[in-house]
Amino acid sequence: MEHIYDVIIIGGGPGGYTAALYTARAGLDVLLLEKLSAGGQMALTSQIDNYPGFENGVDGFELAEKMQAGAERFGAKTEMAEVYSVELRDKIKKVDTSEGVFYGKTVVISTGASPRKLGFEKEQALIGRGVNYCAACDGMFYKGKIVVVVGGGNSAAADAMLLSRICEKVIIVHRRDTLRATKIYHDPLRQAENVEFCWDSVVTDLHYEEGFKGVRLKNVKTGEETDLLCDGVFISVGRKPVTEFLAGQLELDQAGYIIADESTRTNIPGVFAVGDVRTKVLRQVVTAVADGAMASHYIDEYLAEQA
Secondary structure: OOOEEEEEEEOOOHHHHHHHHHHHHOOOOEEEEEOOOOOHHHHHOOOEOOOOOOOOOEOHHHHHHHHHHHHHHOOOEEEEOOEEEEEOOOOOEEEEEOOEEEEEEEEEEOOOEEEOOOOOOOOHHHEOOOEEOOHHHHHHHHOOOEEEEEOOOHHHHHHHHHHHOOOOEEEEEOOOOOOOOOHHHHHHHHHOOOEEEEOOEEEEEEEEOOOEEEEEEEEOOOOOEEEEEOOEEEEOOOEEEOOHHHOOOOOEOOOOOEOOOOOOEOOOOOEEEOHHHEOOOOOOHHHHHHHHHHHHHHHHHHHHHHO
16 A cells, blocks of 8 residues: 655745645654755745845755755655656555656645746856846845846836846836736836837847946847847746646636635645745745645645545
């Protein structure tokens, strides 16, 4: 007979490890599956200043290790494994991974969402060294400096508004001649004295010598290329939720996020979605942690009903 866990958590980000902490501390048999290392996107952030309790900020990787240790202190087990597929509709859920098949009474999906990249060869190496994907996370590193925001949707507009209160100048680069963002952003951005627009343009290269120098732009209408000096670039062209392995198992929205409200419950009983992978307004470490705690409450409720 295969071992059946009370809770299987897929993804070791802040939401996943908070769910692991709360459920393990409640005496449940908990397995967390993570394919790389604890923390997810959080672990790639060298300085987190907006998570309560760390007055001088904290390294994302360090915070992830602390979250993992806290959950494992109460008996949660971590298995380094990549999840290939799941079968969630039965009472006992099945998770097929690189390390074998695992079974659980409940499943928490905490696989997060990755920023869409521009696709340059040097882009990955420059993350945190001039290339950024989260204004709320990294904007303060550019106080009084000049930054470029790439994108024209709601996320890009919101990032530009936030950065305009921090930076000397914000330049929005967009491939069209008007923002795709909702109208509520248009007037405030136009009226901001330190916000400029670079319409009909795309970034074709990133300049880095001994430090980040700027971006190369191409006008999509004229083909003209120019170099734009700046201290950093914030790429805000959308995010991609990690849900491919679900293969139609759960109800997703048009962008691919799992449809789950503040209860974290999905359309399948006993299956929960926490953190950036679910539909939500704000995707931050602190909101993922809140999701993990909320999921534990409804897991307890669900298991009690099944007993």
